[in-house]
Every structure is written in C-alpha cells, then in structure tokens.
Amino acid sequence: MKKLFFIFILLLFISSCGSSFGATGNIYLGFAGDVGYYDFDKQEFIEKKWTSVSASGLYDDFDISWDNKKILLTMDVNGTFNFDERRYVLRKIEDSFKKKDLDEDGKNLIDNTYEWGDISYLTARISPDEKYLALEAQYFSDLPMTIIDTKTGKEVSQWEVEGVSFLKYGTPTWTLDNSVYFKIGTGLYKSSPSDGYKSAPKVLDISGASYVSVKPQTELEIR
Structure with a gap:
C-alpha cells in the first residue's frame, strides 16, 4: 500500500509538471527493486517493466x-x-x-x-x-x-x-x-x-x- 501511495503521489507531480512544460518521452522510476516508467506522450504509467x-x-x-x-x-x-x-x-x-x-x-x-x-x-x-x-x-x-x-x-x-x-x-x-x-x-x-x-x-x-x-x-x- 505504501508503495502504491508513493508512486501515485509522484505520478501526480510528474504529470502536472509534464503538462505545464510540454514534456515528451519517458521518465523512469525505481522503487523497491522494480523499475517502471511514465510515458508523457501517452499519459500512461507502466508500474513494472523489469526488476x-x-x-x-x-x-x-x-x-x-x-x-x-x-x-x-x-x-x-x-x-x-x-x-x-x-x-x-x-x-x-x-x-x-x-x-x-x-x-x-x-x-x-x-x-x-x-x-x-x-x-x-x-x-x-x-x-x-x-x-x-x-x-x-x-x-x-x-x-x-x-x-x-x-x-x-x-x-x-x-x-x-x-x-x-x-x-x-x-x-x-x-x-x-x-x-x-x-x-x-x-x-x-x-x-x-x-x-x-x-x-x-x-x-x-x-x-x-x-x-x-x-x-x-x-x-x-x-x-
């Protein structure tokens, strides 16, 4: 639960910043051994791409x-x-x-x-x-x-x-x-x-x- 809450808050921040500044591409996030990414173009988060x-x-x-x-x-x-x-x-x-x-x-x-x-x-x-x-x-x-x-x-x-x-x-x-x-x-x-x-x-x-x-x-x- 803590992991999901942390990622949710972080994504809210990333999404708002990306929208404000017209960011494109991906930003990669590492947490508790898992690595995922947020796609600014698709406004989509992939929580776990690899470990x-x-x-x-x-x-x-x-x-x-x-x-x-x-x-x-x-x-x-x-x-x-x-x-x-x-x-x-x-x-x-x-x-x-x-x-x-x-x-x-x-x-x-x-x-x-x-x-x-x-x-x-x-x-x-x-x-x-x-x-x-x-x-x-x-x-x-x-x-x-x-x-x-x-x-x-x-x-x-x-x-x-x-x-x-x-x-x-x-x-x-x-x-x-x-x-x-x-x-x-x-x-x-x-x-x-x-x-x-x-x-x-x-x-x-x-x-x-x-x-x-x-x-x-x-x-x-x-x-």
Whole structure:
C-alpha cells in the first residue's frame, strides 16, 4: 500500500509538471527493486517493466539511449557471481528483459562482455552515438574511469588522479556531441571524440559539488 501511495503521489507531480512544460518521452522510476516508467506522450504509467539487481540478483544497472528507444543492461555473465567479467546488453525498450529472452531471442542490438579483475558490478553510461560506454570508477576492484568500445568490449582510455580515492569519482555524463564529463575529487574533466578520447583535461574546479548531470538542452548541471 505504501508503495502504491508513493508512486501515485509522484505520478501526480510528474504529470502536472509534464503538462505545464510540454514534456515528451519517458521518465523512469525505481522503487523497491522494480523499475517502471511514465510515458508523457501517452499519459500512461507502466508500474513494472523489469526488476533491478536489488531484488533479482541479475541486473547491475541500466541506462537509456539518447533516442529514448533502447536500454542498456549490465549484469553477470552467467547469472551467478563472476568476479572477472560483466556482460552488457543493448535492447529495444519494448522487448522482454527476461534472462532467457536475452540469451535466446536474437533481439540484442549489442551483447558483449568487459573483463577486469575483481569486478562484480558495473555502472555504464552509453554515448549518444552508441559506440562507447563510459564506466564508473570502482573502489573495490580498483577500476579507474574507463571508456570502452561497445562492439569489442576493449578499453579505449582510462584515467585516474594519483592520491584521489576511487570513492571520490563521479558517474560519467555524456553530452550530445559525444563528449564525456566526469568528476574526480574536486575537479571536472572532459574527454572528447576529437582526439579519440586520448586526453581528458581538467576543465573546472567543482569543490563542494556532489555530481554532474546534463539538462535536456544538453547543458551541464553541477550540484
């Protein structure tokens, strides 16, 4: 009952905001292990599209493509604990997310693995052109901020700042021009496709900020 009441109040707020500002597309909601979405165009709420890792032990995380039509899922390779590789799959949002369907129905647009020692969870963000994944740094596996090629699963670039704990790295954020921004300690860094993501200069000091996100207008927002 509490879950339904919470979602009802949240949807009233979302619906009123969407109507006021002419919002389109979907907004995704995670609650108690379930992930659903609200479709602004159809004024329709799908309460449970799939179950997240906290309840099923299958999916690590998810990300939505920039065209709002596909979903990136990260997970264990074999459905059991595997400490050296993670699987990532890109599918159309309307397709099934059941493990059997991911393995057998042939609808995966991208299906690959990334290998890294002691990795047991993967947070990935897909680029607008869907050619790259930006991986969030990981403290327990000593994984730096990393960009990989979606087709090969191979690393394109990695960055870390000496003396800064991986706990102080932020979730990477893409912009429409396929540049990626990420927080390390008190600095904001940027890497772009102009040099094949080979460099990542510090572009701003953001002392006191917790995270970086992108507004719909593709402007950076720092909080």
